[in-house]
Amino acid sequence: MAERVIPLRPDGRPRPGPRPPVRLEEVSLSRRGRVILDGVSASLGLSDVTAILGPNGAGKTQLLRIIAGLDAPRSGRVEFAWPPTPDKHRVGLVLQRPVLLRRSVRANLDHALRQYGISRKDRPGRIAELLRFGELSGLAATPARALSGGEQQRLALVRALGAAPDLLLLDEPSAHLDPRSTAAIETLIRRAADEGVRIVLVTHDRSQARRLASDVLFLHAGRVAEQTPARRFFDRPASREAKAYLDGDLLL
Numbered sequence: 001m002a003e004r005v006i007p008l009r010p011d012g013r014p015r016p017g018p019r020p021p022v023r024l025e026e027v028s029l030s031r032r033g034r035v036i037l038d039g040v041s042a043s044l045g046l047s048d049v050t051a052i053l054g055p056n057g058a059g060k061t062q063l064l065r066i067i068a069g070l071d072a073p074r075s076g077r078v079e080f081a082w083p084p085t086p087d088k089h090r091v092g093l094v095l096q097r098p099v100l101l102r103r104s105v106r107a108n109l110d111h112a113l114r115q116y117g118i119s120r121k122d123r124p125g126r127i128a129e130l131l132r133f134g135e136l137s138g139l140a141a142t143p144a145r146a147l148s149g150g151e152q153q154r155l156a157l158v159r160a161l162g163a164a165p166d167l168l169l170l171d172e173p174s175a176h177l178d179p180r181s182t183a184a185i186e187t188l189i190r191r192a193a194d195e196g197v198r199i200v201l202v203t204h205d206r207s208q209a210r211r212l213a214s215d216v217l218f219l220h221a222g223r224v225a226e227q228t229p230a231r232r233f234f235d236r237p238a239s240r241e242a243k244a245y246l247d248g249d250l251l252l
C-alpha cells in the first residue's frame, strides 16, 4: 500500500482552497520574432487533473515552462492563489526527459529533498515513504541512470512530490513508455491527485486524458481554442480546431 505523501508537507501548510491555483491573464510569448503564445487567458487546476491538449507546436510545453517560472512571458500575468512567497516549491514540474543525477535512486531523492530545504534528520524517513509511493523501494541502491524509462519517470515523479507541491505540472510523463509502465505512471498521478495535488498534464495520449482528466484546455497555434469539462470535450468539442484534432484531421 502506498504511503500518503501529503502529510509530509514540510510546514503543515493547508491544502489550497477552492480557488484555482493558477490564473493566466493574456499571457504572450515570442521567440525569434515568432508568436508562440498569443494572449492565453485561463484558470488552471480548476479540477483535480487538467489535461492540456493540442497539436505539435501549439505551445503546451512553453506554457508549462512559464507557469513553472522557467521562462518569463513577453506580456501578461501568471497569478497564483497563494500569496507571494519565497517558497518556489509549491509548483512542481516533471519534464518529458527527466534529468537524473549519476547516483543511486536514494541519493537522487536525498539531493532533491535537501534542495527543498528538508533537514538531514527528516530526509531518510521521507525518502522511504517516497520510495514506497513510487514502488521503487527495491531499487533504492540502483544507479538512477540504469533504471528503465518507466522507472526513471516514476522516480522523477516522486522526486517532484517530495516537495509537497500544491500544483504539479507534467509534460508528457508517459511518452515512449509501454502500456504497463504507462499504467504505473497513471496510478501514481491518480494517487497524487487523490491526495490533493492539483495536476496539469500535457499529453498526446487522448485515452490517457480521458482516463485521468476532469477538464481539458485545448491549445491551438498559441491560443486557447476551448476549456471544457473533459467528458464534454471528448463527446461534443465546441471549437472547430478541437473537432478536427479529435477526428485526426490535419489542421494547417
Ligand SMILES: Nc1ncnc2c1ncn2[C@@H]1O[C@H](COP(=O)(O)OP(=O)(O)OP(=O)(O)O)[C@@H](O)[C@H]1O
Pocket: 031, 032, 036, 054, 055, 056, 057, 058, 059, 060, 061, 062, 063
Ligand atoms: N527556444 C526556442 N526558440 C525558438 N522557437 C521555440 C523555442 N522553444 C520553442 N519554440 C517554438 O515554440 C513553439 C511551441 O513549442 P512547444 O514545445 O511549447 O509546443 P508543444 O505544443 O509542446 O509541442 P509538442 O506537442 O510538439 O511538444 C514551437 O513551434 C517551437 O518550435
